Amino acid sequence: MIVIKNLEVDVGNFLLRDINLTVNSGEYFIILGPTGAGKTILLEAIAGLYPVLGGEVWIEDKEVTRLSPEKRRIGIVYQDYMLFSHLSVKENIAFGLKLRKCHKGKVKEKVDDIAEAVGITHLLHRKPQSLSGGEKQKVALARALIIEPAVLLLDEPLSALDTETKERMQSTLREVHRRVGVTVIHVTHDFEEAIALGHRVAVLNDGRVAQVGTPEEILRKPDSEFVAHFALSRNIFSGEAEEGGDGHTVVDIGGIKVAAITELRGEVRLSLRPEDIIIAKEPLHSTARNCFQGVVSDIVHRGSVVYVTVTLPPEFICLITRQAFEELELREKVSVWVIFKASALHVF
Amino acid sequence: MTKAHVWRKPDGMSIVFVLLSVIILLFILAPLVKTVGSSSPGTLWNTLLDEEVYSSILLTVYAAVIATLVGLFLGVPLAYLLARHEFWGKRFLEGLIDVPIVIPHSAAGVALLFVFGSNFFAGGIFHTIGISFFNSVAGVVIAMMFVSIPFLIDSAKEGFKAVDVRLEKVARSLGASPWSSFFRISLPLAWRSIFAGSVMMWARGASEFGAVLILAYYVPFFGHYARVAPILVADRFASFGLEYAQPVTAIVISISLIVFIALRTIAYRGQKA
Numbered sequence: 001m002i003v004i005k006n007l008e009v010d011v012g013n014f015l016l017r018d019i020n021l022t023v024n025s026g027e028y029f030i031i032l033g034p035t036g037a038g039k040t041i042l043l044e045a046i047a048g049l050y051p052v053l054g055g056e057v058w059i060e061d062k063e064v065t066r067l068s069p070e071k072r073r074i075g076i077v078y079q080d081y082m083l084f085s086h087l088s089v090k091e092n093i094a095f096g097l098k099l100r101k102c103h104k105g106k107v108k109e110k111v112d113d114i115a116e117a118v119g120i121t122h123l124l125h126r127k128p129q130s131l132s133g134g135e136k137q138k139v140a141l142a143r144a145l146i147i148e149p150a151v152l153l154l155d156e157p158l159s160a161l162d163t164e165t166k167e168r169m170q171s172t173l174r175e176v177h178r179r180v181g182v183t184v185i186h187v188t189h190d191f192e193e194a195i196a197l198g199h200r201v202a203v204l205n206d207g208r209v210a211q212v213g214t215p216e217e218i219l220r221k222p223d224s225e226f227v228a229h230f231a232l233s234r235n236i237f238s239g240e241a242e243e244g245g246d247g248h249t250v251v252d253i254g255g256i257k258v259a260a261i262t263e264l265r266g267e268v269r270l271s272l273r274p275e276d277i278i279i280a281k282e283p284l285h286s287t288a289r290n291c292f293q294g295v296v297s298d299i300v301h302r303g304s305v306v307y308v309t310v311t312l313p314p315e316f317i318c319l320i321t322r323q324a325f326e327e328l329e330l331r332e333k334v335s336v337w338v339i340f341k342a343s344a345l346h347v348f
Numbered sequence: 349m350t351k352a353h354v355w356r357k358p359d360g361m362s363i364v365f366v367l368l369s370v371i372i373l374l375f376i377l378a379p380l381v382k383t384v385g386s387s388s389p390g391t392l393w394n395t396l397l398d399e400e401v402y403s404s405i406l407l408t409v410y411a412a413v414i415a416t417l418v419g420l421f422l423g424v425p426l427a428y429l430l431a432r433h434e435f436w437g438k439r440f441l442e443g444l445i446d447v448p449i450v451i452p453h454s455a456a457g458v459a460l461l462f463v464f465g466s467n468f469f470a471g472g473i474f475h476t477i478g479i480s481f482f483n484s485v486a487g488v489v490i491a492m493m494f495v496s497i498p499f500l501i502d503s504a505k506e507g508f509k510a511v512d513v514r515l516e517k518v519a520r521s522l523g524a525s526p527w528s529s530f531f532r533i534s535l536p537l538a539w540r541s542i543f544a545g546s547v548m549m550w551a552r553g554a555s556e557f558g559a560v561l562i563l564a565y566y567v568p569f570f571g572h573y574a575r576v577a578p579i580l581v582a583d584r585f586a587s588f589g590l591e592y593a594q595p596v597t598a599i600v601i602s603i604s605l606i607v608f609i610a611l612r613t614i615a616y617r618g619q620k621a
Binding site for chain 1: 517
């Protein structure tokens with residue numbers, strides 16, 4: 001368990017203050033905040049790599065606030081990998097064990113194990129310079145995990161990767177976390193990432209922790225402008241994905257079964273952009289696979305656009321123009337149909 | 349399919365710049381080539397066998413190597429501190445390090461004598477442990493070191509700056525002490541710059557005239573008395589004229605070039621141009 005009490009850190013032009021967090025053992029914990037919120041420095045402060053002004057850091061029932069970083073049992077992975085370019089991939093991964101004067105055979109065994117777990121066995125003899133971004137990140141991950149840290153700190157680990165690699169790396173992270181069972185603190189500015197990976201999320205805003213909770217809790221009751229803005233820009237659901245025939249996947253999201261396009265099965269999350277939903281007074285026979293009846297439960301005007309919440313359940317936030325809103329004569333408690341394409345659902 | 353490059357007509361500025369570049373390159377090259385080329389190999393060989401000449405060259409190479417090694421030991425830590433930390437007066441300190449480059453080197457020699465002469469503070473301390481800097485190899489070494497250390501410190505500093513501090517942070521998180529992270533990560537990654545700086549320091553030290561002239565003109569060296577090569581060349585010219593100074597000058601230039609080119613090749617080996 002990682003406990004952070006009243007931590008205060010000078011980030012340069014502002015202070016991080018009253019940082020209080022408790023991260024449970026084995027938990028995948030996300031710290032979410034806009035760029036420049038001091039997320040990296042907060043991680044470095046936890047690691048003992050950045051001086052703190054006050055407060056305490058506890059790692060597994062031991063106060064480590066004054067302890068030097070090499071004695072804290074932490075692993076850190078940075079956005080731009082930070083591999084040692086004068087060492088091979090194998091030597092990079094073995095670095096922490098060599099320092100611990102581990103027996104040679106033991107080192108080889110552990111390096112092979114961890115390389116297999118993250119899927120880089122074929123890269124062990126390469127130099128870091130010759131690897132792709134995703135491969136480099138896996139090496140950095142293996143190097144941090146091999147010392148069996150009490151907590152793994154990830155600093156925007158996916159931000160430097162292209163979209164496709166990012167999604168694959170997300171499942172690698174989820175997989176490795178499940179296999180190794182290590183406690184993870186992952187900082188990011190990316191909501192999708194936070195929702196896809198986090199058991200719990202802490203929102204960092206204006207130098208303070210604005211909110212802590214599960215992704216759903218955070219989105220349902222956003223406590224900061226930053227999250228509220230995002231909450232309006234996505235419909236997030238979680239559900240159970242299963243085979244629906246014709247290569248389709250159907251996901252039971254509590255109340256309704258939606259058609260989606262994905263290879264994933266079992267526990268999944270889905271996101272749907274409000275602007276991808278059509279509201280109609282009648283059911284539409286069209287190419288869109290999803291068409292459900294619900295009741296308008298909330299209306300928010302934002303200049304030339306209107307956010308309309310339709311409750312089936314669950315709730316769908318839809319974005320329409322003011323003109324369309326007036327033509328359809330939408331009011332609260334009016335019965336409508338929500339329509340969206342299976343391909344508009346992003347499953348992760 | 350490869351296509352020949354299509355060259356557009358060269359513009360006026362490129363032509364003028366190339367011409368000016370050729371002039372300055374000839375200015376550097378012509379004296380070197382003419383001096384080395386106008387003695388027969390036989391004369392050069394005989395000159396090299398002259399005891400005064402070879403002991404002078406050995407003294408110069410030896411003292412410059414010692415100066416560079418001491419420079420590495422004392423200069424690299426300072427370079428690292430300057431690369432890693434911001435502190436009040438840092439700009440001033442960085443300027444101070446470059447002062448030996450701008451003051452006249454004879455003046456540097458006099459200034460060194462004021463500290464390291466056996467009547468003065470530092471010189472007195474060393475005197476009690478049997479080291480004297482006046483007309484001794486130790487004097488040659490400190491004269492060379494004083495005028496050449498800025499090259500090593502500046503180059504090493506740039507080398508350390510290019511090593512991302514987060515690499516050290518990762519090493520620390522993996523269990524490295526500050527010492528271990530320095531020797532296993534920072535030093536190997538900055539090594540190329542440190543080595544290049546050492547080559548510059550060695551070359552600059554070996555070619556030093558003014559400061560050595562004041563401090564250690566003629567020194568006992570392995571049973572002989574010797575002068576450093578730049579002083580030997582000047583002495584032969586002053587005493588016997590151009591004709592007599594030419595062969596020894598040719599040898600000094602050749603050896604300097606060979607060593608310098610060899611070391612630079614090692615320093616930049618494996619690095620893309």
